[in-house]
Amino acid sequence: MGKAERIHQAIARSLGTAILTGKYQPGDSFEGEIEQSLALGVSRTPYREAIRILVAKGLIESRPRAGTHVTQRSRWNLLDPDILAWTFSGEPDQAFVRDLFELRGIIEPAAAALAAQRRTAAQIDTMRQALAAMQHHGLAADEGRAADQRFHHAVLEATHNEAVASLASSVGAAVDWTTRFKQRHHVLPRDPLPEHLAVFHAIEASDAGAARKAMEELLRLALDDTAATFA
Amino acid sequence: MGKAERIHQAIARSLGTAILTGKYQPGDSFEGEIEQSLALGVSRTPYREAIRILVAKGLIESRPRAGTHVTQRSRWNLLDPDILAWTFSGEPDQAFVRDLFELRGIIEPAAAALAAQRRTAAQIDTMRQALAAMQHHGLAADEGRAADQRFHHAVLEATHNEAVASLASSVGAAVDWTTRFKQRHHVLPRDPLPEHLAVFHAIEASDAGAARKAMEELLRLALDDTAATFA
DNA sequence: CTGTTGCATTTGTATGAGTATATCGGCAAG
DNA sequence: CTTGCCGATATACTCATACAAATGCAACAG
Numbered sequence: 001m002g003k004a005e006r007i008h009q010a011i012a013r014s015l016g017t018a019i020l021t022g023k024y025q026p027g028d029s030f031e032g033e034i035e036q037s038l039a040l041g042v043s044r045t046p047y048r049e050a051i052r053i054l055v056a057k058g059l060i061e062s063r064p065r066a067g068t069h070v071t072q073r074s075r076w077n078l079l080d081p082d083i084l085a086w087t088f089s090g091e092p093d094q095a096f097v098r099d100l101f102e103l104r105g106i107i108e109p110a111a112a113a114l115a116a117q118r119r120t121a122a123q124i125d126t127m128r129q130a131l132a133a134m135q136h137h138g139l140a141a142d143e144g145r146a147a148d149q150r151f152h153h154a155v156l157e158a159t160h161n162e163a164v165a166s167l168a169s170s171v172g173a174a175v176d177w178t179t180r181f182k183q184r185h186h187v188l189p190r191d192p193l194p195e196h197l198a199v200f201h202a203i204e205a206s207d208a209g210a211a212r213k214a215m216e217e218l219l220r221l222a223l224d225d226t227a228a229t230f231a
Numbered sequence: 232m233g234k235a236e237r238i239h240q241a242i243a244r245s246l247g248t249a250i251l252t253g254k255y256q257p258g259d260s261f262e263g264e265i266e267q268s269l270a271l272g273v274s275r276t277p278y279r280e281a282i283r284i285l286v287a288k289g290l291i292e293s294r295p296r297a298g299t300h301v302t303q304r305s306r307w308n309l310l311d312p313d314i315l316a317w318t319f320s321g322e323p324d325q326a327f328v329r330d331l332f333e334l335r336g337i338i339e340p341a342a343a344a345l346a347a348q349r350r351t352a353a354q355i356d357t358m359r360q361a362l363a364a365m366q367h368h369g370l371a372a373d374e375g376r377a378a379d380q381r382f383h384h385a386v387l388e389a390t391h392n393e394a395v396a397s398l399a400s401s402v403g404a405a406v407d408w409t410t411r412f413k414q415r416h417h418v419l420p421r422d423p424l425p426e427h428l429a430v431f432h433a434i435e436a437s438d439a440g441a442a443r444k445a446m447e448e449l450l451r452l453a454l455d456d457t458a459a460t461f462a
Numbered sequence: 463c464t465g466t467t468g469c470a471t472t473t474g475t476a477t478g479a480g481t482a483t484a485t486c487g488g489c490a491a492g
Numbered sequence: 493c494t495t496g497c498c499g500a501t502a503t504a505c506t507c508a509t510a511c512a513a514a515t516g517c518a519a520c521a522g
Contacts, residue, residue, distance in 0.1 A: 004482085004483075004484095006504090006505070006506090007505080007506070008283065008505085008506090031471095031472075032472080033472080033473065033474095034472095042506080042507085043506060043507045043508065044507085044508085045276070045279075045505080045506060045507065045508090046505080046506065046507090048280065048473090048474085049279065049280060049283045049505095052239065052280045052283045052284055052287075053283055053284070053286075053287045055284075056283075056284045056287040056288060056313070057287060058312075062472090062473065062474095063472085063473075063514080063515075063516095064471085064472050064473040064474065064513070064514040064515060064516095065470085065471060065472050065473075065514065065515040065516050065517090066472075066473090066514095066515070066516070067471095067472065067473080068472090068473080073393070074388075074396065076397070077308075077311060077312070077397060078393055078394060078397040079310065079394065079397055079398070080308060080311070081289075081308070082287070095393075096393060096394070099392045099393050099394040099395070100394050102345075102392055102394070102395070103392065103394040103395055106337060106338060106341040106342075106395070107337060107338075110337040111337075114333075157305075161330045161333050161334065162304070162309055162326075162327060162330050163309060163310065163327070163330040163331050163333070163334040163401075164330070164333070164334055164337070165305065166305075166307070166308060166309040166310055167310070170394075235513090235514070237473090237474065237475095238474080238475070239474085239475090262502095262503075262504095263503085264503080264504065264505095273475080273476090274475055274476040274477065275475095275476085275477080276474080276475055276476065276477090277474075277475060277476095279504090279505085280474095282504095293503090293504065293505095294483080294484070294485095294503085294504070295482070295483045295484060295485090295502085295503050295504040295505065296483060296484040296485050296486085296501080296502060296503050296504075297483095297484065297485065297503075297504085298502090298503065298504080299503090299504080
């Protein structure tokens, strides 16, 4: 049933995480695609495909004679879903987590306001079910966190804006990692349901202003929890 | 000097634009990697690498026995720089352009406010030079549009938030295409410099509220122009 | 010192053989 | 008739090797 990870995926993930965790610095070289692939015990084909994946995500660039080098951080597609997953597979940079929260603070309140104006009945349903699942399982369980993500995802979907919705996986990664991090550090989490319900009710009532404020409050509380964890 | 486009890049661009312009619909099949590559007159190696690129950007997925299929639109990384470039290489969907503008309306005012608080002297300098170049060349010239992009890019950079800054290429594509579109339809553009200067001066003065309002005004005017073009 | 030209090195492309995997269809049990 | 198992088979995946193309560097000519 599950899809076994292909070799090129494994290589891409391995090298990608190595770059994102700083084991390879911008400018570092991967010269010698024959040596590299043999060193990994694979043929050139999957190695090259892994390189193509990383190039597609902006992490590296390769030209004949010049070799393959890690690009400058500013050229990385940090919001790419795979990049985020690779970033969060280790202990991510605290500064980057703060940046992601700040981005959520920009996107999600505005999205909540738009969602309040445009949401369909089906999307309201999705949100309601997600919150029910979240209440039932709690954030300690995988299913609970998945439900949390579904809720935030549904809010972005309800904006009926594809560009905004495509940030869902990025935001979702931030949501997921934040709660995981709290769990990892054994912080007794305050029940997050009230804030979520406030957002939900405002969107259901088509009250854009209230939805914005409720989402801002939700993020403020989440950020406080996270900051407490770091401190 | 210029880098000749590699075959796998060309294939990826070709198939990517075909998907983004709707010539291939979600669910459509690319089965037969041998046939497909021969039909394109290339070997399987670069064809497969092109497929890996498209997979990395979420446009397609491929599994043994099942074949290679175009994924659902919701799984595409619409804000990926290449995806945007491919999208804008043709006549992009008007709805998507509106979505991108809405996203800019969410991101850029907030970014301008943050930039006002955090900008460095060097970043102020970059903005000033960009505006000077913009005034000198005008938006009809490539150099003028490049300067316009540099300005908006500098604003996002000045937030000192990597997650926000990584949206620069996305926003930049929107900026660039918008002005190109106006040119293409021979709309006599109003001089956009005053709004830009207003944003710049607010950021220089570290006035976050004024920067936010000035950017909102800039976007409102730009949107009006674009809407008039469509009408 | 400057421009140019040839060369060596690295990535890019071609091709054919063989492997692994997941879908599909049939078969058996319920 | 439905459900679950299970093997045959088409498909992508990997390997190995050979050759082509591009480009940065150094030697060289002016």
